[in-house]
Amino acid sequence: MKGEKKKKIVKTIKVDADKCNGCRACEVVCSAFHAAPKYSSNNPARSRIRVIHEPLKDVYLPVYAGEYAPAECAGRDKYTIDGKEYDECDFCRASCPSRDLFKEPDSGLPLKCDMCEDDPPQKEPLCVQWCLNDALTYEEREEEVEEEEVEREKLEIGLESLANEYGLDKIIDTVARMSQKG
Amino acid sequence: MRYAETGFNLEIDLSRGSIERVATDPRLTELHLGGLGTNAKILWDRVPPEVEPFSPDNLLIFSTGLLGGTPTPGANRTIVSTFSPQTLLMAYSMMGGFWAPELKYAGYDKVIIRGKSPDLVYLWINNDKVEIRDASHLQGKGALETAELIREELKEPKAQMAAIGLAGENRVYYASIEHGRSSASRGGIGAVMGDKGLKAIAVRGTKDINIARPDEFIELCNEVLQYIQYRAENPIKGVPPILAGIGSPQEMAIDDEQWHTTSFAWGNARHRRKDFWTKEIEEQWKKTQEKAVERLISCHNCPMKCGAIVTYPALGVSKYMMKCYSKLTYTMAAMSDLDFGFRIAGHAQEYGVDGYTTPQVMAFAVELYEAGILTDEDLPGFPSDNEERFFWLLDRIVRREGIGDVLANGVYWAARHIGKGAEAYDRNTIKKHEQIPIKLGMLNPIYYIMWSTGEKANITQIEGQLPQAPFPTRELREEFVKDWIQIPTGKEEKFKRFILDWGEPGKSFPDYPSIDLICDLVDWQETMHYIDDATGVCAGLSSFPLKPPYHIHNLPNFISSETGMDIDEAELSEIAKRNRTLLRAVNIRRGMRRKDEKPPEDHWKKRFPELEAKLLDEYYKFKGWNNQGIPTQESLHELALDYVSEDFLQRGILTDDEGTPSKETSAEKEKK
Numbered sequence: 001m002k003g004e005k006k007k008k009i010v011k012t013i014k015v016d017a018d019k020c021n022g023c024r025a026c027e028v029v030c031s032a033f034h035a036a037p038k039y040s041s042n043n044p045a046r047s048r049i050r051v052i053h054e055p056l057k058d059v060y061l062p063v064y065a066g067e068y069a070p071a072e073c074a075g076r077d078k079y080t081i082d083g084k085e086y087d088e089c090d091f092c093r094a095s096c097p098s099r100d101l102f103k104e105p106d107s108g109l110p111l112k113c114d115m116c117e118d119d120p121p122q123k124e125p126l127c128v129q130w131c132l133n134d135a136l137t138y139e140e141r142e143e144e145v146e147e148e149e150v151e152r153e154k155l156e157i158g159l160e161s162l163a164n165e166y167g168l169d170k171i172i173d174t175v176a177r178m179s180q181k182g
Numbered sequence: 183m184r185y186a187e188t189g190f191n192l193e194i195d196l197s198r199g200s201i202e203r204v205a206t207d208p209r210l211t212e213l214h215l216g217g218l219g220t221n222a223k224i225l226w227d228r229v230p231p232e233v234e235p236f237s238p239d240n241l242l243i244f245s246t247g248l249l250g251g252t253p254t255p256g257a258n259r260t261i262v263s264t265f266s267p268q269t270l271l272m273a274y275s276m277m278g279g280f281w282a283p284e285l286k287y288a289g290y291d292k293v294i295i296r297g298k299s300p301d302l303v304y305l306w307i308n309n310d311k312v313e314i315r316d317a318s319h320l321q322g323k324g325a326l327e328t329a330e331l332i333r334e335e336l337k338e339p340k341a342q343m344a345a346i347g348l349a350g351e352n353r354v355y356y357a358s359i360e361h362g363r364s365s366a367s368r369g370g371i372g373a374v375m376g377d378k379g380l381k382a383i384a385v386r387g388t389k390d391i392n393i394a395r396p397d398e399f400i401e402l403c404n405e406v407l408q409y410i411q412y413r414a415e416n417p418i419k420g421v422p423p424i425l426a427g428i429g430s431p432q433e434m435a436i437d438d439e440q441w442h443t444t445s446f447a448w449g450n451a452r453h454r455r456k457d458f459w460t461k462e463i464e465e466q467w468k469k470t471q472e473k474a475v476e477r478l479i480s481c482h483n484c485p486m487k488c489g490a491i492v493t494y495p496a497l498g499v500s501k502y503m504m505k506c507y508s509k510l511t512y513t514m515a516a517m518s519d520l521d522f523g524f525r526i527a528g529h530a531q532e533y534g535v536d537g538y539t540t541p542q543v544m545a546f547a548v549e550l551y552e553a554g555i556l557t558d559e560d561l562p563g564f565p566s567d568n569e570e571r572f573f574w575l576l577d578r579i580v581r582r583e584g585i586g587d588v589l590a591n592g593v594y595w596a597a598r599h600i601g602k603g604a605e606a607y608d609r610n611t612i613k614k615h616e617q618i619p620i621k622l623g624m625l626n627p628i629y630y631i632m633w634s635t636g637e638k639a640n641i642t643q644i645e646g647q648l649p650q651a652p653f654p655t656r657e658l659r660e661e662f663v664k665d666w667i668q669i670p671t672g673k674e675e676k677f678k679r680f681i682l683d684w685g686e687p688g689k690s691f692p693d694y695p696s697i698d699l700i701c702d703l704v705d706w707q708e709t710m711h712y713i714d715d716a717t718g719v720c721a722g723l724s725s726f727p728l729k730p731p732y733h734i735h736n737l738p739n740f741i742s743s744e745t746g747m748d749i750d751e752a753e754l755s756e757i758a759k760r761n762r763t764l765l766r767a768v769n770i771r772r773g774m775r776r777k778d779e780k781p782p783e784d785h786w787k788k789r790f791p792e793l794e795a796k797l798l799d800e801y802y803k804f805k806g807w808n809n810q811g812i813p814t815q816e817s818l819h820e821l822a823l824d825y826v827s828e829d830f831l832q833r834g835i836l837t838d839d840e841g842t843p844s845k846e847t848s849a850e851k852e853k854k
Contacts, residue, residue: 017369021477021478021479021480021485021487022479022480023278023480023481023482023483023484023485024482025255025483025484025485028253028482028483029253032253032393032396035390037396038396038397038400039253039393039394039397039399040392040396041391041392041393041394041401042251042252042253042390042391042393043287043388043390043391044287045287045387045388045389046390054339055362055363055479055491055501055503056326056330056362056491056499056501056502056503058476058477058491058501059596060477079373105388105389123687128359129404130485131485132407132410132411132485133485133487151467176711179350
């Protein structure tokens, strides 16, 4: 079946590292927004954005928490950009066992940026609102995406997971056996 | 639960090696808020006036402000207090940056250091884990280099650092405590840290700070951020660019230095160079600054960019961070240029010395040499090149080598040690402490009171919200008062009238404005500074610039919504007055009196001794102090400071008959 083109809003935050002055207001307000009740406490260690900063190397890099990674990757390379050396990890959004970034300090559970989902919705994520120097800007982008093929039924999804576990042949044999008994 | 503050102090005794976490009394927060206020209270209670600054019984207090580390924009100041080896009075210095917020995230409002360690150590505060660690391998290391080495050693790149350099270790009377982004430089507090054998304090914290009424509070924060943006787009018209915006003076962003270079004095606070700023200089300095400044940087949770990463290599590091005005202090003291300023400032920062005092001490030495008071015998090998002379002197001062040992005590003490007329070259100290070098024509009666009575011994810590000269046109005056919302309740008419009339025929210094208005104006500015020093909000967003985002009308709401205490404008003003009076009481008990309260003799060419005496009389009266500047029993009682009265009576500082002259104590004694 041929997929149809469909319009979709993609929420993005653009990071202009050259404009970052390292004030860490993004970390402060992120942690405050995600406190319960909202703004009742703050603690950058709980923030879903962190500014990687090494002032004497002029490295200032805001990074957002992304997917949880159960294991370390092999990335241990160094990148030199405009004469400044970055660790590969500096650009990585993962909450990962190799570092203490993007983990709840008490439980160690992973943190992930949710673009400040709120009801009523915020006009922009809080980190963007509090970044008066525009190192962080919010952008909604309309993208045309291939419409997914027909929504699959529950049965198919269930069967697929069984097939993944037991192999398709075994499923077919089982179904055949069951129908003979019928 | 305590809100905004943590409710705990760390008490460290370096003689015994003990570490205690002590709960604080919430009543003290109600009386003094925090920061400087509670520091003054602790010093009053625990350090008797007989204690010498270099005694194990002297305390060195690192404090957060009451609002420090919360989302309150710009609440990040570290307030360091102790007794100064130079002035023998309470030393009071602060720094921006990230140190105080990190301390609060670690769960403490203050670190109180007493005793002396037999060996050089550093303190490592990591949430509940606090260690005193060996620092013998860091001896002699630069302040920034030390910070980097400790971070590596602890494998904790996020640790915030406050460290001393060689100057602090060698107890130079104007040694600073360096934090990289900022420094607490005034009064020789770095020397006290060195005397205690403490090389650095490293802090890392990952705990929450709680807010009492979050919804109300976050609205206030958003309003302040909006006003900051508004002020960025609406600079004050009719004043030099350096005074038109908010924040610290934007020295790292602005390269037009006409105002500083032509208004302030060069050399040993000697020369005005009114024609200095030429087209050629402007272009040359612009190039130098563009080459030097790599990135403008901020302090914790503040959108202003008052500092910079500077690419001039210093002793142990390839770059350093500069705050606002130190780019010009060395430049102007050495009668040199901006390139020299950037070169020497990095070295000075690694050594850990005050950027105001140090250049002036060196300019003083150069002048004594030129006058033949210091000779080649005193300065063997003194270079002939002017810039090299400053590097030469700096190297000797921080090591207390030869003449450096004398100069390391600052201009006041050095002049008296050297003798042979050197005292006449001590032309820019107040209360034995070097001031910003300003030499002007006509007495400014408002500034006369501020220079005389400001106990933080630094004009920038008392001035701020008033234009420094009348606006040139009626139109500009009207424009300025139109949206001047920062004025305290009840004073609006008076203060606006002053700005509107100031500069009209017959309305000029020294007879204008009236003394009672002058008292009101000075008191307002002073009050705002004392509030900031207790809350930890940066003066750059509050008490220091014209039309700041924080003022007497929104600060009570910040404090109330964050802490849950309900205080209004009148109550907040009273707390500021209490703190201000207590700080004065601490110094009065150490011997400070009216005779110490005077600007340098040549500060203005035109002086008016009778008027000046009257100004001081009236301001003292206005503040509730007697004619020696000592708070009266009555005013102490009104401020719930009866324990101060009792102490003063016991010591004979106050008598029941307040006409009797009072006894003088330790700051009186001249040292050997």
